[in-house]
Amino acid sequence: MRIGEVARRTGVSVRALRYYEEQDLLQAERSSGGQRQYPDSAVDRVHLIQQLFAAGLPSRSVRGVLHCVYSGTVAPGLLDQLESERERISGRITGLLAARERLDDVIATTRNPPSECTHARVLGAPARSAAAS
Template identity: 75%
Template sequence: MRIGEVARRAGVSVRALRYYEEQGLLPAERGPGGQRHYPSSAVDRVGLIRQLFAAGLASRSVREVLPSVYSGSVPPGLVEHLENERVRISERIAELSEARERLDAVIANTRNPPSECRRPRE
């Protein structure tokens, strides 16, 4: 399958596929003219790569995880690494939740300022 078809089926840009290849996440064979050719399984692999990125993993971590997904074997230290990533993501979620609560308070006060903040009418 050519790069444009994989991009269309996976819902990503051609540029994203090139990036995945550069990062060692998506192998491609090259034809005589240098064109990339992917197996039909590339579409599913791109979906998994996107899920892992959406989970907050860096490309280095995704590169470590992918072989385990396809082989079923987990190298030493991978589970601990993923657990650490989960903690990092949970901390970020807590930070974002706090920021949202602060923003909600600002919005509420802007819509209906407390009486001590209102200007007296002249």
């Protein structure tokens, strides 16, 4: 399939697909007219690349993971690097979960403030004055 079709099916820009090629993450054959031709498996590969980038892995780590996934062999040092990346991701997840819990608390308190709270219920709404109470 051509580059535009891969882009459409994956939701990734043509520019990003070219970048993946430059980084040796994705390979394409060239037609006689010089157009890129990708195998159907490129769609799944691009989705994996996107997941790995979204997790914050650098291109060199992504390259190593792809090699391992598609060849079944692990380059020396890759396992240690992947374990380190996994720990980093787990730390980010823990931090994001804590931030979400804090936001949940703020939302709940804002929607249903305790009776002793004298602040407005909705952020941005004018506060009630003591004279109006």
